[in-house]
Amino acid sequence: MAHMTVQEAIDQALQEEMARDPSVILMGEGVATKRRHLVDAFGEERVRNTPLAEGIIAGTAVGAAATGLRPVIDLLFAPFLTLAMDELVNSAGKLRYLSGGQFSFPLVVIAMTGAGWCVGAQHNHNVEAWFAHAPGLKVVMPSCIDDFKGLLKAAIRDDNPVLFFVDIGLVYSTADLSEDLPDMSVGQAAVRRSGEDVTLISYAKTGGVCEQAAQSLASQGISAEVVDLRTLSPLDEKTIVASVRKTGRAVIVHEASRSCGVGAEVAAILAEHAHGALRAPVVRIAGPDVPAPASYPLEQAFVPQVDAVVGAARRLMG
């Protein structure tokens, strides 16, 4: 077991997949500058710095993916994806369908988002739900170091376009990376902690918030199950529904703004498929419908905290 940062685990995934498959290339703003060891290992042809122009980076990835390469692009910060929406949504997400299945688009888009660096709303905006709403795309947002490595490898091997969001608050956190990680696949949630009374459903850094809340609840005699969604599109409905059918209560937690967020979809799935088992209303704890501020205390206030999750779960218990 090796102790390292999430950034280093991401690096390992890139290194291993590039070594395994010569069609994997890495492009983006500064990737060759910041990941010099990948240039040393795989050459400048496969690790390419690009202009600061997200649209053409994404378009290049889409065109290359359709014709034999497996590009991984680093677009830095999630709000920058607005400059690549046509390429990602209209081309990568639709041209397989519109061409009657003639093409596939095996590519990965990496982008950071979330509170942690006080960078404000043009670098911090959890836009994952936008892409979950777009057909033809997959969306992954890991919460733990094993998943950052394992799910990035899975995303690179996936034959579809995958948005891989990296929570800024986790990038330089350190943890033990498991040796002999099993092969993962996109689309599977994980039950992080088993419980009987209430299900806490989350992803990314608020997954950790839910695990801490579950510990606190346990000391108060409440048994909370924690479901980490891991993939936001396609959602693992089976795992979500099975957990809430068992516990009868659900608290959905995410940092992204509440309105039309992933939590709204999860709540709707529970209304459709677990209604009879619900013993209390489904509750969402989410970021407010405001841009993310830079100031540290305001940025922290944006993010759901352990106390709020504990309080919500206790209220559901009545």
Next chain:
Amino acid sequence: MGIRRYEGRPDELLQAMLLIRHYEERTAALQAESGVPGTCTAVGQEAAAVGVVSALDEHDLILTNHRSAGHLLARGADPGRMLAEVMGRRGGYCGGKSGSLHISAKELGVVLTSTIVGGELALATGVGLSQKMLRRQGVVVCFFGDGAACEGRFHESLNLAAVWQLPILYVCENNQWQAFVHRRETMVNDSIAAFAAPHGIDSAAVDGNDVMAVRAVATEALDAIRVSGRPFLLETRTYRLRGHFEPDDQSYVDPAELASWRQRDPLPRLQARMLESGQVTAAGLTDMDADARRQIDTAVAFAVDSPFPDADALLTDVYA
């Protein structure tokens, strides 16, 4: 039908142009008479399409846009499968899911089509990168219009292709119209080719209604790319004789301008030249026209007979 090869004889080029003209006029007529979905035609631009496509070899790849019928038919596409696609039928190139707007035909090397103006320019660099990195033969040809030249992606694409030395022939079909807006309203400059030099790219502009001239310049440009591996921008100056999207009464078009471009219609120009030089007789021209018309009759029959997709096709081909 596979990729069509050309020796470059005027009669071959005329045959391809006639097929395109009849195809486009027939789809417009079917729209007006039978409610077949509308299309973006490129009537008047046949020489620009055939001149470039006839200069390609079988390894070359094409990216095109919503005004693509000429590129596809010149490349050898079956007009029956094209029309079936327009009508949303199972027998179309994309099983009916594209309709007219984003037809791709991998078997013909028409690898991606975006109907978002400028979209194909962003994808072309990726296809060029694959060609280069996978050491494949074949130049990437990207067709777009003067409207796309006003998009940021045009400059992003040219810049990256120049920096990375990608084998791309950019072909701007400057047809003077950007949907319902005249080019003069959106640019101070009359030349699209002039944008190449600041990006360090060689360029040429040619009378897009002279098929022999277009073919000659395209051949030169392709030869240069095959040697240098670097991009080239070719501007074909032409005119959209019909509206943006059928039906379109063109009430916004200056009648004098339209009339002046009708005088330069590429089909009669080529026909007159062939007659003058004795390459064809008047009877021969009549036969060629009738032959193209018959091919379109056959295509319509095929398309009409092709069934609509089954309802379960709605949910297929989303993910690989």
